[in-house]
Amino acid sequence: xxxxxxxxxxxxxxxxxxxxxxxxxxxxxxxxILGDTxxxxxxxxxxxYGYEIGVSFxxxxxxxxxxxxxxxxxxxxxxxxxPEYVIIFQAAQKLASKFYKKPIDSKIAYAEISIxxxxxxxxxxxxxxxxxxxxxxxAEINDSVFGNYANKTDAxxxxxxxxINLGLMDLARETKNLFIADIASLAAYYGExxxxxxxxxxxxxxxxxxxxxxxxxxxxxxxILAISGKFKKAIVLDLDNxxxxxxxxxxxxxxxxxxxxxxxxxxxxxxxxLKQLKARGIILAVCSKNYEHIALEPFEKHPDMVLRPDDIxxxxxxxxxxxxxxxxxxxxxxxGFDSMVYLDDNPFERNMVRNxxxxxxxxxxxxxPAEYLGFLRRLNLFETAAITGEDSERTKQYRExxxxxxxxxxxxxxxxxxxxxxxxxTVKPFDKFNTPRVAQLSQRSNQFNLRTVRYTEQDIERIxxxxxxxxxxxxxxxxFGDYGLIGVIILKYRGDTAFIDTWxxxxxxxxxxxxxFMLNAIVENAKSKGIKQIVGEYIPTxxxxxxxDHYKGLGFTEKDGLWYLSTQKYKPFKNHIKIT
Amino acid sequence: xxxNEVINELTKIWxxxxxxxxxxxxxxxxxxxxxxxxxxTNIQLIVATxxxxxxxxxxxxxxNFKNVGDLAETVIRKSTNA
Numbered sequence: 001x002x003x004x005x006x007x008x009x010x011x012x013x014x015x016x017x018x019x020x021x022x023x024x025x026x027x028x029x030x031x032x033i034l035g036d037t038x039x040x041x042x043x044x045x046x047x048x049y050g051y052e053i054g055v056s057f058x059x060x061x062x063x064x065x066x067x068x069x070x071x072x073x074x075x076x077x078x079x080x081x082x083p084e085y086v087i088i089f090q091a092a093q094k095l096a097s098k099f100y101k102k103p104i105d106s107k108i109a110y111a112e113i114s115i116x117x118x119x120x121x122x123x124x125x126x127x128x129x130x131x132x133x134x135x136x137x138x139a140e141i142n143d144s145v146f147g148n149y150a151n152k153t154d155a156x157x158x159x160x161x162x163x164i165n166l167g168l169m170d171l172a173r174e175t176k177n178l179f180i181a182d183i184a185s186l187a188a189y190y191g192e193x194x195x196x197x198x199x200x201x202x203x204x205x206x207x208x209x210x211x212x213x214x215x216x217x218x219x220x221x222x223x224i225l226a227i228s229g230k231f232k233k234a235i236v237l238d239l240d241n242x243x244x245x246x247x248x249x250x251x252x253x254x255x256x257x258x259x260x261x262x263x264x265x266x267x268x269x270x271x272x273x274l275k276q277l278k279a280r281g282i283i284l285a286v287c288s289k290n291y292e293h294i295a296l297e298p299f300e301k302h303p304d305m306v307l308r309p310d311d312i313x314x315x316x317x318x319x320x321x322x323x324x325x326x327x328x329x330x331x332x333x334x335x336g337f338d339s340m341v342y343l344d345d346n347p348f349e350r351n352m353v354r355n356x357x358x359x360x361x362x363x364x365x366x367x368x369p370a371e372y373l374g375f376l377r378r379l380n381l382f383e384t385a386a387i388t389g390e391d392s393e394r395t396k397q398y399r400e401x402x403x404x405x406x407x408x409x410x411x412x413x414x415x416x417x418x419x420x421x422x423x424x425x426t427v428k429p430f431d432k433f434n435t436p437r438v439a440q441l442s443q444r445s446n447q448f449n450l451r452t453v454r455y456t457e458q459d460i461e462r463i464x465x466x467x468x469x470x471x472x473x474x475x476x477x478x479x480f481g482d483y484g485l486i487g488v489i490i491l492k493y494r495g496d497t498a499f500i501d502t503w504x505x506x507x508x509x510x511x512x513x514x515x516x517f518m519l520n521a522i523v524e525n526a527k528s529k530g531i532k533q534i535v536g537e538y539i540p541t542x543x544x545x546x547x548x549d550h551y552k553g554l555g556f557t558e559k560d561g562l563w564y565l566s567t568q569k570y571k572p573f574k575n576h577i578k579i580t
Numbered sequence: 581x582x583x584n585e586v587i588n589e590l591t592k593i594w595x596x597x598x599x600x601x602x603x604x605x606x607x608x609x610x611x612x613x614x615x616x617x618x619x620x621t622n623i624q625l626i627v628a629t630x631x632x633x634x635x636x637x638x639x640x641x642x643x644n645f646k647n648v649g650d651l652a653e654t655v656i657r658k659s660t661n662a
Contacts, residue, residue, distance in 0.1 A: 202639040
């Protein structure tokens with residue numbers, strides 16, 4: 001899959017032209033669309049948008065008005081199609097017409113009825129088929145029956161509609177495989193005139209304006225990409241005229257625009273936003289053409305700066321080429337360029353970086369800094385499918401890592417360095433506390449991932465309950481800090497053989513002999529269960545070449561594409577990690 | 581602006597929207613004469629025509645367009661009124 005497209009305001013017509021193009025090199029994602037109004041334009045827009053992001057959406061579109069029939073009948077076309085994603089699209093217009101038919105006492109309970117209906121749909125789908133469900137929420141229409149008073153009575157459509165939208169959010173919090181496509185936010189952004197076309201609706205029953213469907217297609221695709229592990233993890237920031245107004249080297253710390261000075265408010269608000277991103281786990285890095293001490297000064301001393309040195313995981317300020325500096329940042333962070341965003345006000349620099357590192361997402365910032373934030377919000381660059389408590393620790397961990405790198409240079413001998421770290425590892429099976437993190441790492445791990453099978457929280461819970469599987473999580477700490485949960489192995493037992501269904505590890509703990517420790521742990525467990533043989537498999541992806549020779553290096557022997565290890569003859573690998 | 585001029589312009593729109601350069605529209609052309617012109621693409625074609633001429637057609641007008649000539653005349657009438 002290519003990186004998230006930075007286009008918006010796309011016209012339907014251009015997406016439709018994509019339909020004739022060649023999708024054959026793209027991965028296929030099966031999506032079912034269920035709607036209570038005609039969905040042909042959603043079908044075409046989604047398929048066409050797929051071309052923009054390098055995904056071939058294989059779409060089953062039920063005739064409209066068939067939501068119940070498709071969901072409730074276990075032999076329906078929906079289940080026969082075996083979709084990975086089911087889209088449930090109910091239109092606000094339909095919602096209103098059903099609402100109007102209700103007597104007053106059911107009107108005030110309408111939101112509850114609607115939510116329990118959706119909840120029932122989810123339960124039936126989940127009983128019949130394993131998939132992710134993307135439910136659209138409702139564009140907020142005030143029918144003006146009560147005017148503003150609609151906010152003051154639960155008998156109004158607006159009151160019930162907003163309650164339903166909130167109810168869907170609560171339902172999504174409780175239901176792991178339910179995701180909400182936020183049509184309400186999109187509609188608020190684009191505005192009624194761009195969202196609805198009364199003539200099209202009157203003549204065809206299609207509820208949205210033709211050119212609003214591409215925005216919906218993007219929203220749905222953003223969710224699907226994030227669930228498939230395709231999302232942004234870091235943002236690299238230029239400084240002068242990007243994070244503050246003016247040029248620190250020329251203007252000096254007292255004259256840069258941030259806070260009350262000049263157009264400082266624009267930059268202050270951008271920084272608040274970046275700090276919120278950091279708090280939820282997006283890594284911030286700085287790449288600036290400056291002397292380091294001058295570039296750092298505002299972060300350390302300016303009273304109105306929101307971002308402080310601690311907020312920046314990697315700070316690079318020098319006079320080298322930006323491309324080289326960004327490559328350096330990427331190597332320290334150890335993540336793919338396609339999971340990074342680069343923010344720079346200078347079109348020349350942007351182009352140069354874009355030519356050299358095409359996988360980077362580089363927003364074409366507007367000229368006026370006042371428009372930066374709105375523009376960036378609108379791109380929806382930071383879609384995610386899961387969040388965990390460890391996200392907010394990430395910046396700290398990268399800063400700890402920088403200290404380890406410094407220490408390592410002081411030791412000539414690798415063994416002495418590893419011994420000096422005082423590493424301790426905790427091994428645990430999946431449980432309700434580590435499930436979110438396991439699922440998240442399953443989505444995020446690309447390089448050290450032997451089979452790259454992605455699991456959601458729901459999948460992880462299912463596997464944890466299944467007696468055919470034994471699960472292992474590995475959490476590592478050393479004297480500099482806590483890495484948290486960094487590795488996962490899932491063994492599937494068949495007779496006296498254990499198949500390594502999943503083995504992935506965070507790249508932050510490469511070269512710590514962690515893989516030796518992990519193998520020791522699973523062999524010991526397998527032996528205790530009378531397992532004679534462990535079988536591993538490497539499934540190549542564009543990103544996991546790192547572990548091509550993983551099993552070979554651990555003493556497995558290859559036969560017909562699988563790797564075999566006898567537990568009887570196994571001698572535990574030496575390592576410097578203590579078990580806790 | 582005469583009917584022929586508008587129909588020439590509509591031909592360009594039809595070719596672009598339907599991605600088919602061989603389309604030739606005449607006053608008597610209807611949807612069934614043009615491959616790919618169906619009730620769905622009709623929405624696209626009407627919206628593209630509205631954008632080009634900066635006019636809005638009513639739901640009734642859209643429903644009652646008999647052929648391309650009819651559409652062209654409505655375009656001319658609405659543009660002159662504006």
